[in-house]
Amino acid sequence: MTAADDGRIEQLLRELAPQVLGPLVRRYGGFDTCEDAVQEALIAAATQWPVDGLPDNPRSWLITVASRRRIEVLRNEAARQRREESVAAMTPADPSPAAGVDDTLTLLMLCCHPSLTPPSQIALTLRAVGGLTTPEIARAFLVPEATIGQRISRAKAKIKASGAAFRLPPSEELSDRLAAVLHVLYLIFNEGYTASSGESLHRVELSAEAIRLTRQLYDRLPTEGEVAGLLALMQLTDARRPARTSPDGALIPLPEQDRGLWDANAVAEGTELITTTLRTAPVGPYQLQAAIAAVHDQAAAADDTDWRQILVLYELLETLAPGPMVTLNRIVAVAMVHGPQAGLDQLDSIDPVLRDHHRTSAVRAHLLDLAGEKEAAREAYRQAARLTESVPEQRYLESRASS
Structure with missing residues (x-):
């Protein structure tokens, strides 16, 4: 396979990671051991797929390999003999999670469990849901890589100790987790919009996933001003992406961009959303950032930008x-x-x-x-x-x- 093929496999594995972890946690429980099993499956795929080619169903392949590893761990835990027998009775080659079920939002909320500190919630969710590596998370936090590794390890241990169930929290608990969830989505989007390392300025799969999850939150919590503010911020920012690079991938700064290439529909949708939200909800940081983005996007040319506002x-x-x-x-x-x-x-x-x-x-x-x-x-x-x-x-x- 070529380097481009390897890059596509890496991108695919990043996209599939949360889609594999969710069904495993739902079926077997034990977030920490399931996450370890998924990581081993991803390593196996990164080693085998470039040589053997992509399987017909990459997601099922990963679920199968991770499930087998999860069962192997259970077999080695004598204290869980009864659970081992019930799990072993299942058919690991085809876990068959419910069709059409998207576990990503549930997984995100689990990673933002209240037993975790906010930094641990964010680091774990970026790893499990966003698919970022530990070095990428460290750069997003502006802290050493070892610090992030420790946060992730402690977070998985705390989730295990809490006995948290794999389901969306009840409505009365959603607001308690919302600040961490929004910050996670914000960081995922930022890493996708301006990658902290690598050959490409953008990692579109990350920014698109952040927007998708934020839309899900907005559909569930339409009166939460900061959810609307974050969604508007993402729309108004991502609208500029087509003009941020030249055909050869070179960066084009905001003042030099061809604004005719901006996504007019995204600008209009984001502007309408933040305008309505500022009138109807208490003002928050994401709303203010969206308002700033709207001022930039509404300027017909760089010289027309209302810098005083x-x-x-x-x-x-x-x-x-x-x-x-x-x-x-x-x-x-x-x-x-x-x-x-x-x-x-x-x-x-x-x-x-x-x-x-x-x-x-x-x-x-x-x-x-x-x-x-x-x-x-x-x-x-x-x-x-x-x-x-x-x-x-x-x-x-x-x-x-x-x-």
Whole structure:
């Protein structure tokens, strides 16, 4: 098989992972051991499929292999002899989960069990539902990879100890898990829209899955303002994707994009949704981010962008949900309203967690460029290129350093 074939297999395995884990947990119970069994099945597939070719039904193949591994574990647990006998009586070669049943949302809610801390909920869900690897999750959290590995291990152990059932929680418990669920979907979408590493800027399967799950949440909770806000944010952001790269995959920054390539239907749907939500629900962080995205999308050209309105929205967002990335984006808005030097002055006091982040160096480079400090801008672009693991971002930043 070619490298492209290997890439397609990797993408397929990522998409199938939650579709395999859900039926296993539903049938056998034991989230932690089922997750381990699925990981072993994925490894087996990654090894065998490039050599033997794809099976006729890849999902069933994975379920079969994972089921056999799950049963093998049960057989080795003497304390579960009775359960082993009942499970062994099943036909592992064809678990046949109920047709048309989508376990992904149920799996997401299980991963956001209240016995877990919010960081553990997010890390586990990104792994089990989003299909992200531990290094990718670590980059999303801006923390060491070992920290994420520990969070995932502890989370699986706590779910096992809690005896949580594999079903959607009752309505009265949904709001308690909603904040973690929304943050998980937000991170999955962001990883899909701007991949943290690799040759491609986008990982469309992740952003599409985040949108799909958020739509499911919105259908179930249509009066929750933050669910609507997140869905609108995703629509308004993803609408720009067709214009973000050139035919050869090179990154095109927002001011230089051909806005005629933007998805007009997604812009209209997202704008209508956030406009209605801001009138009818208490304002939250996702709604404010969606409003900012709407201001960008409604500008016919980059020079028409209402940066003063964007700055006001970022100031509200920083008050409501402060964070280093919010501050960094607000500084960009400050520079666009009050001049690049005003933004550079504020960059000097940025949160230490972002001082060595490539986005901070990229913002500094852009503002230095606007201020006419070309040589300092080139060095900042080079620094940003060294810090990012995204190949399209590296190439773009290096091209700016060379211009």
